[in-house]
Amino acid sequence: GEEGEGGGGGGDDDELEAKNVRAQRAKERREKLERVAQKSTLHRLHWFRIILDEAHAIKDRRCSTAQSMMALHAQHRWCLSGTPLQNRVGELYSLVAFLRLEPHAYYFCKAPGCNCKCREYRFDANYSKCEYCGHGPVQHYSRFNRDVVNPIRKYGYIGAGRNAFVTLKREVFDKSLLRRTKEGRAQEMVLPPKLITLEANFLDDTEMDFYQAIYTQSQAEFGAYVQAGTLLNNYAHIFDLLTRLRQSVDHPYLVMHSKRAIEEGGGGAAATPSAPICNLCYEDATDPVASSPCGHAFCRECIRQYVDSCPAGAPLTCASCSLPLSVDLNDAPPAAGSPEADGASRARRGITPEEPLTQGGGGGGGGGVRLKGILGRLDMAQFRSSTKMEALMEELHAMSEADPAAKAIVFSQFVSFLDLLEYRIQRAGIKVVKLNGGMSVAAREGVLNSFKDDFGTKVILISLKAGGVALNLTVASHIYLMDPWWNPAAEYQAIDRAHRLGQHKPIRAVRFVVRNTVEERIIRLQDKKRLVFEGTVGGDIGSLSQLSEDDLRFLFQN
Structure with a gap:
């Protein structure tokens, strides 16, 4: 699962040194885990079946949770996840290793005639010989890295990289993955329709x-x-x-x-x-x-x-x-x-973090309530809106006219932009609440309850830093995505906060983009990644966040 393994072009000495370091770290983790496992009742039992819910939580195989799961003994193993692949292909290794999938969960020795096969590096005290076959670290390799991770890291979506995606689909997913999509179970789930539109605007002069x-x-x-x-x-x-x-x-x-x-x-x-x-x-x-x-x-x-x-x-x-x-x-x-x-x-001491105040006097005025965040750095008497903000306001007014009971979720990558939106929406007389990652648990619950239970609260502003996942907001039927990201799965997950079981209204999602800016290129980059991904791995199973050098050139081209 170490994504860099074998991916560079360094000499044997560099490769040996890197593998020695990895072997030493693996041994330290293994010894620590063995000490914990000796005291654990769960690790002393041999289970008939172990089922991991939200299995992507072990995507980092080096974290203690993943290590503990790997050490459990079982006859059968299942992993349940809506997003087994979230950011990069290497994260799949933990699931592959936990499930003991042949052959990609194992390390092999490339010495001629050697049949060494193990689930982790095991070398002697000097990290010079494998405890199983006696060959050195440089002779050993991760099958998953060799066949999947390294080609994708090195070549991206073309050539050997594309072949690696095909290998991932045919040799891993097709043999181990049972998928249930909303589209495939539409009759059973009876979800209302979902309409996603792209609203393109032009900046003013x-x-x-x-x-x-x-x-x-x-x-x-x-x-x-x-x-x-x-x-x-x-x-x-x-x-x-x-x-x-x-x-x-x-x-x-x-x-x-x-x-x-x-x-x-x-x-x-x-x-x-x-x-x-x-x-x-x-x-x-x-x-x-x-x-x-x-x-x-x-x-x-x-x-x-x-x-x-x-x-x-x-x-x-x-x-x-x-x-x-x-x-x-x-x-x-x-x-x-x-x-x-x-x-x-x-x-x-019973003190909770103070929430930003967005009412009263401005940053440039004297009296009233002191504003926090970006609003506290502005002269509010000279406040100017923006093209995107006014485009959102038009959408919110149209939503209220069409359905006075409708509620909306507004997502942005930037907390300061949410502060500006909050001020603008409040100024229009619309009751709005805001959720961001800096809130205490109690404050977060208060915001969510207000949005769900208060008929007058029509809009919730959510920072993607607060998490586009683990939220159930079926009380909303309109979703507005204020800024695109080259990881398209983040947008899908945001929309799914409302389009899920319990939703009874049709969902309308609007993706805002500004013409003749970097946002148009981000949208095109999303489409390229989505097409390549769906053509190999299939469906909307996850995302590819990594940017290649060609991607960067594309974003900055004339």
């Missing part, structure tokens, strides 16, 4: 001038990396350029009044210890995690998207300082100074 200025600058920087042959080495900065372009299409304020822009301009809105800034979206970090050794903070979802989209061969570096990036997304500690870092003491 002022917005387009602002966007073009950022795009021209970004394209020049991108071109410089191409000329120097350092494109992949600078992926962290390229990801930053793409983020700024996407934000400028939503609203120029997201770039002009981001915390980074204020700090660089000496505006005095510097971050405080209680509000670390995400070094990818440049807003208060949501569910913050810190990279080591540099300590820079990120939203957990931002850094997850950054890692998932990183092209094969590109070094994972901190987007702020370019040091090697090291973040454990499964159990990362909160960033220093974050609300989560002192959450325990705050909980003991």
Whole structure:
């Protein structure tokens, strides 16, 4: 399951050193797990059948949960999941290994005549000889990596990469996967129809001038990396350029009044210890995690998207300082100074995180309620809407006129854009609530209950950082996706928050996109990934988040 295994072009010494490191780590994990298993009643029993629900939770085979599941003894094993493949193909290895699927769950030795076959690396104390066959680490390989992961990482969707997708479909999915889709069980589920539309708009002259200025600058920087042959080495900065372009299409304020822009301009809105800034979206970090050794903070979802989209061969570096990036997304500690870092003491005192206030005086006025987030950095007397915001308002007014009882879900990648939308919707006299990843459990439940139970609450704003999954919002029949992502499955999952059992109204989902901007290219990139994926693996089983070098060139082309 280590995706980089065997994928590079280094010498035997480098490969041997890398495999020695992996073998040592595997041994340490195995010894730790064996100590735990000796004390565990569950691990001492031999089960007839083990069924993992939400099996994608073990997608990282190195996490303790996955290791514990692998060590259970059973005659039969099942995995239940709506999204067995979420971000990258390598995540499937945990399910393949848990199910003991032949031959891809195993490691083999390529020494002539050797029939060594094992589920994990097992080498002696010096990591020089296999405990089963006596051959060295460099002779051993993961069958799943060799046949599937490495070709896809190296070649993407063409040539050997496409052949690897076919192998994945025929040798893994076709032999082990029993699929139940909404389309295939439509008569049994009796779900109402679902209509997904794409609403394309044009920026006004002022917005387009602002966007073009950022795009021209970004394209020049991108071109410089191409000329120097350092494109992949600078992926962290390229990801930053793409983020700024996407934000400028939503609203120029997201770039002009981001915390980074204020700090660089000496505006005095510097971050405080209680509000670390995400070094990818440049807003208060949501569910913050810190990279080591540099300590820079990120939203957990931002850094997850950054890692998932990183092209094969590109070094994972901190987007702020370019040091090697090291973040454990499964159990990362909160960033220093974050609300989560002192959450325990705050909980003991009965204090809950303060929610942003979006009423009363503006950031430039004196009296009234103090605004938080991006609204606190604006002169609200000079507030201007944006093309996307007004397009959404037209949709909401039309929804209310057609069905006064209708409710809507609005999704965005950017928390600050949701703050702007909340202000604009409230100003129109529409009752709205907002859900983001920084909320306490109690606050989150309060927002969801208000949306579900209060007839007057018509709109809920949801950050994808708060999770497009694990929400049941069948009270809504309209879904608005404010900004596209090159991972199309994220949009499917968002729409499925309302289109599921318990829904009795037809669902209308609108994907907003702005013409002649990077968003059009993201939509086309989505279509390309979807066609390739459905043509090989089949259906809408998951997503491919990784961006190739060709994808990056496409996004920045004229």
